[in-house]
Amino acid sequence: MAITSANQLELLQTAEAVAREKMIDPGLVVEAMEESLARAAKSRYGSEMDIRVKIDRKTGRATFTRVRTVVADDELENYQAEMTVEQAKQYLENPQIGDTFVEEVPPVDMGRIAAQSAKQVILQKVREAERDRQFEEFKDRKGTIINGVVKREEYGNVIVDVGRGEAILRRNEKIGRESYRPNDRIRCYIKDVRREQRGPQIFLSRTDPQFMAELFKMEVPEIYDGIIEIKAVARDPGSRAKIAVISYDNSIDPVGACVGMRGSRVQAVVNELQGEKIDIIPWNEDQATFLVNALQPAEVTKVVIDEEAGKIEVVVPDEQLSLAIGRRGQNVRLASQLTGLDIDILTEAEESSRRQKEFEERTRLFMDTLDLDEFFAQLLVAEGFTNLEEVAYVDRDELLVIDGVDESTAEELQMRAREYIEAAAKAALAHARELGVEDSLVEFEGLTPQMIEALAEDGVKTLEDFATCADWELAGGWTTVKGERVKDEGLLEKFDVSLDEAQNLIMTARVMLGWVDPADLAGDEGDLDEEEAEA
Template sequence: MSSELLDALIILEKEKGISRNVLIEAIEAALVSAYKRNFNQAQNVRVDLNLETGTMRVFARKEIVEGVFDSRLEISIDEAKKLNPSYEIGDIVELEVTPKDFGRIAAQTAKQVVTQRVREAERGIIYSEFIDREEDIMTGIVQRYDSRYIYVSLGKIEALLPQSEQMPNETYKPHDRIKVFITKVEKTTKGPQIYVSRTHPGLLKRLFEIEVPEIFDGTVEIKSVAREAGDRSKISVGTDNPEIDPVGSCVGPKGTRVQAIVNELKGEKIDIVEWSQDPVVFVANALSPSKVLDVAVNEEEKATTVVVPDYQLSLAIGKRGQNARLAAKLTGWKIDIKSETDAREAGIYPREEPLLLFDDDDSNDDFNFNEDDIE
């Protein structure tokens, strides 16, 4: 083994953070296997590496016995005392058995071990870095694609964007820069495997954390997210500070903050509603942009019956039921929407103590980006 290789181990220790002692132990173990394999030896051997001179020696380890049954593993007491009179039965004698041409094999083996350990260490570093970024957002560059995945470069590694996690309104081309949500980091025999998404609700949440300082610093909190990627999303926000408007903070001056997120999601419509602990208010807000006249709550079944003006029924339900569906996901309550006329005929509106949430002349204060739900 050359001193140059040992110098390389020192450099690897500094640059890769791999302990030199760990590499030396791995090389010694590999050299033992190489010795037995290449020289057809079954004896017990030890390899010694001299870090100062760069030399390598192989020693056969034999136990001192009275009568020898296997000369590869044992040595007689008489032979041992010729080497050192102080030897006794049961001691271990080491005899140098370094082959003349073992240097070449040693160099090849050491190179393979170092390469493997460096690769393993790099994989470990990448895994440690990305496992901490699970459920986080990163910017990647589209590299290539096949029938199953879009391959997105995240710098040190390529992440997989499965078809099921791709937005239906997007076309991905090589060299496109996209923001992705890291859904899973796996440790495999081939190294870390990272899966990302463009459809996960967490992506929307992280985008708001980036664009809205009040969310980033915790002043405004995202309470829930409901998303049908590429089409429409709803997000509920709240704050404990009465002087802050949580919805307005997310919208930003002239809608600049939410517009940046809409642009990143290629035109996905976003409704921002104010969260409330009162399910009546929260459900009414979640059905925005529709006006709501009354909300009846069934606590046991976690269900609500919502009454809306006749002319607002289509808006409340949304295209293919999307507005009502997203509102139910956002609030966690079942929502049954009835028009004012149907509710009156059924005798459920007005109630003895009617709850008029909005007059016809009022408008919902919650923000809706692109309010074109009417069928």
């Protein structure tokens, strides 16, 4: 195939036809043709030559040129594409390093192999351009719903025609009992769009919680307009789901708006999700109130929140336990996902039994340590006293409100409590010294003798040892392992040392040892305050 006047215009016509078919810029196709012709010319004139081709966008005429670059004498490597300043003087006037000399060469006749090679270059370039266009088109549609047509199924994964490309609905992103045949229409959520070596990959989902949120946005105009907001979604795909909504207009009921007239709106979503049962719950800023709503249809008697542990205890009537937990724990699991908290459900009987056990333990503590009879010890517990420190150092007036306690009795109680605490402290300190604790740790302000004993039993015997500890090692914490929250016991956790307190103690020790500059510490705190203010 020779590039002659007879087929010059065919180049442009071919470029336009390919661009129209693939919906890409005709200029990209012409550039691919230029590159393919240049490659064919190199096979004719020599691969070391720098042959370039330029196709006129109006006439289709292809111009073949040979380019030679001026380089320094010691950098000359390719005699076909480079030349020295001295050699360039016969072609250029006053040549400088970096100048180029361009001369036109005769067009080439393309044999069968060269033509095939050129075709491959053009196809490759067109394919790359098509992939780029596809990625640019779909990357901004991530997080939206798309309609498509099922093309085929491969190993359980469904390949979906989404118009200008193909997307994949993986097996684990399908709702359990769904099956599709070629040419079935399907609605999916675009979960991710990635640029990969084999082209842009569009990943779809029908199990993602946001798929349900987007479906409600399509069915409920108030959500689309921003009057109602979806605050949280939890799904057990194909079975049951919970969705929390809030209205920013007092005249509009968020739950009623999502349900629709005679349930028409929520039913449209249910039908799309193969009959998935949906609980629509009013969202509330108060965690306890929100959780009570989230556990519907079960009734809740009492809620106890442990914010530091990120756990919550819910007390329900005995007959409501199975309803609150749900089949295979489904109801409580979805409520946990919705609120972001670990939920422990207790019956009223279990909670009463636990409270009785705590009452008996505290009663026994006061009987053994203060030498009280059972009735008097129970009076202390009933008034809310939980440990000896509270009895020893509380304002005496709080003891005088207890029936049968006068000034002398209150004084005697506090004296016994203080004597016991002091004796326990001396014993703990003596044991710690036996274990090898150094004075640097004993004299460190902020640690009680019992704390020092607990540290010594774990091998922390010097201020240096203490300074190398992490805050969670002292205060304890929670770690997520395989999706389950696991408790990390802290060395000082039984003394109610919080993470912040542990961190302050450790940083104080590091400053005392000279490991940390107090000025740097103050600067860090200032930066943190600024970040919090900006947030």
